[in-house]
Amino acid sequence: MHELSLLRGVVDAVEGVAQGRTVLRVGLDVGSRSGVIPEALDGAWPVARQNSVCEGAELQVTEIPAAVWCPSCGCEREIDEFFALTCPVCGTPTADLRHGREFQVTFVDVE
Structure with missing residues (x-):
């Protein structure tokens, strides 16, 4: 499950900006064509956040639908x-x- 390794990278990045403060919530945008399964993120989050500043933090995932630019329609x-x-x-x-x-x-x- 590559979602776990992705989330460990997220936790590492958050630890860098949290500066020792307790993290309450982390927000992620995840595109529908990113290759990431949002449900797998939810399942991996408790493991990824163990023994970190994110230990009790909630993960809020916003799914971003795929969109293309149509040159004919102009939108x-x-x-x-x-x-x-x-x-x-x-x-x-x-x-x-x-x-x-x-x-x-x-x-x-x-906090």
Whole structure:
């Protein structure tokens, strides 16, 4: 499960900014095409945070849907993570994936 190693990296990064303060909550944005399974993050979080400043912290995951830029429509269109890179409205192929690859810490709440 690579989610555990990803979360250990998150905990390491949070420890760097928490400066010894107790962490209450950590927010993550996770894109639907990132290869990360949000449910696996929830299961791995208790293990990843052991013996760290995140020991009792809650993990808040925000799932970011995949979206492409459609040159024909002139706007972003949300796509299912399993769709080919085409506009779901007009069918125009596009390789311009605007959202869906995210995996980033968005906030850290500390005491």
